[in-house]
Amino acid sequence: MLLVNQIRENFDAVLAGLQKRNFPDATAVLEQVIALDDQRKSSQTQRDQLQAESNSISKQIGVLMKNGQREEAEKVKSRTAELKTEIKALEDSTTQAEEDLKALLYTIPNIPHLSVPAGKSADDNEVVLENGVIPTLHEDKLPHWELIKKYDIIDFDLGVKITGAGFPVYKGKGARLQRALINFFLDEALKEGFVEVQPPILVNEDSGYGTGQLPDKEGQMYHATADNLYLIPTAEVPITNLYRDVILSEEELPVKNVGYTPCFRREAGSWGAHVRGLNRLHQFDKVEIVQITHPDKSYEALEEMSSYVQGLLQKLELPYRVLRLCGGDMGFTSALTYDMEVYSAAQERWLEVSSVSNFETYQSNRLKLRFRGEDRKTQLAHSLNGSALALPRIVAAILENNQDADGIRMPEVLHSYLGFDRI
């Protein structure tokens, strides 16, 4: 969430940022934040004063009791009753103001970076670059949902039987392709200096709030109600939360982690014509990279992560483009997001396979993720993450783009991981 001081000190800039996101009633909301914060401060200050008085009376009583002056002590005591009720009332209003403030801040998205283009929807995203050659396929080209049947490598009907729609079963070379991609992605990240972690894939409520999935995206996560745990929609949640309530030393920055996890998304209401096959699933595999950096270095890190992901796509020989998301299409918690899309040559459309974002202090403020600077003072770190990469659409593009009359060619880099070179 945003910092109140950030809003106070840069009111106009924050306002402009929210407007770029088409955030409604921005002025009124920001003014209310300040009003609630003022309210919080004033009732807390009053409370603290009364508490100080009460504390000093208690000390007096302590001294009197020690000296055996019981009657004196009783006299002093009589003053405390009203203090007590006043303190309680002020405490309640402080808590109330705090909660209201927090609830309101949770509804305010991050402020976009200056380079983020204005815009309302995906149509307004800026294409930063395109790379690679879009293959020309033969007449009988098939979309991946046909190819997987033809070669019997992914079975949606079996998934329906044992779980439901959107939970495919990978079989034979299909399963091995999954495993190869995961290993390839992890190994590449290790070479890049990322430290591998294997986090839990169920997380508690605090973690959900920490990275911003809660409260605004509650419906997107599967919820194990008996234990009040959530199935992760992305490894970002457990990995970034590793650093919740942590004060790092400046030398530890940047923190670079990579993790493979399955991801679970309910995707309620989003099924339609464009989501056939592997395009959108309830369960999928993803390798995620996370960085925690010094505030001065986060945009450098973002560019580095963007080129790293592009490198993966180049190695997989996939044509791709990079988009700078516009204010209207960017995720709630992000300040700047690059989306990487690969071209799926049978569907003849671009598929998003990675999203690389800088959250600046938006997450670290919720997470209380700080570092100690040279002046020994703590300050919020910046957090970033990106998919490197999400598997299903990569698989879809590999299958479609490399098909020929006799089968499907596998990208060179995967051969040693796969143990075969064609499907």
Next chain:
RNA sequence: AGAGGAGUGGCAGAGUGGUCGAUUGCGGCGGUCUUGAAAACCGUUGUACCGCGAGGUACCGGGGGUUCGAAUCCCUCCUCCUCUGCCA
């Protein structure tokens, strides 16, 4: 899952109702000494909120309660350890 025990500052470990944000040791930082280092000695060393500042307030696993006053007593939840049971 059942029985018992325990959760205190970076770590170790005191403190069982009163001036305790908390003895002490280790570690960290600064200094004296030294050609340099070690040792020794001296000092310093949590986080957050409010305040220009002086200073005030909160925090001893989380939450609630008793009391003028809680690290200390009570309730509850969580976590860890030991024993028993079950199990990949």
